[in-house]
Amino acid sequence: MRLPTLRDFRGDKIDMVCHRCDRYGSYDREELVKKLGATTEFVELRRIMAIGCDRRGTDQCEAKFPCLLAANILIEASK
Numbered sequence: 001m002r003l004p005t006l007r008d009f010r011g012d013k014i015d016m017v018c019h020r021c022d023r024y025g026s027y028d029r030e031e032l033v034k035k036l037g038a039t040t041e042f043v044e045l046r047r048i049m050a051i052g053c054d055r056r057g058t059d060q061c062e063a064k065f066p067c068l069l070a071a072n073i074l075i076e077a078s079k
């Protein structure tokens with residue numbers, strides 16, 4: 001299964017929240033595409049963006065992208 005990339009999302013802004021770590025960020029999609037490339041997977045993006053999270057890289061960190069949920073794009077294979 002192919003994982004969704006920046007190319008798969010059409011909105012201007014990509015927002016990320018982590019309720020566990022109490023973080024919120026909004027990012028310009030164009031900027032991210034320029035910086036990281038359009039083929040960057042969202043799972044990878046989440047890892048990059050969760051850098052400020054206190055619990056990043058652990059199961060305790062729940063960084064996610066509400067804009068993708070709204071667009072019905074699942075960034076990981078469903079369990």
Ligand SMILES: [Zn+2]
Pocket residue numbers: 018019020021022023050053054055056060061062063
């Ligand atoms: Zn987090």
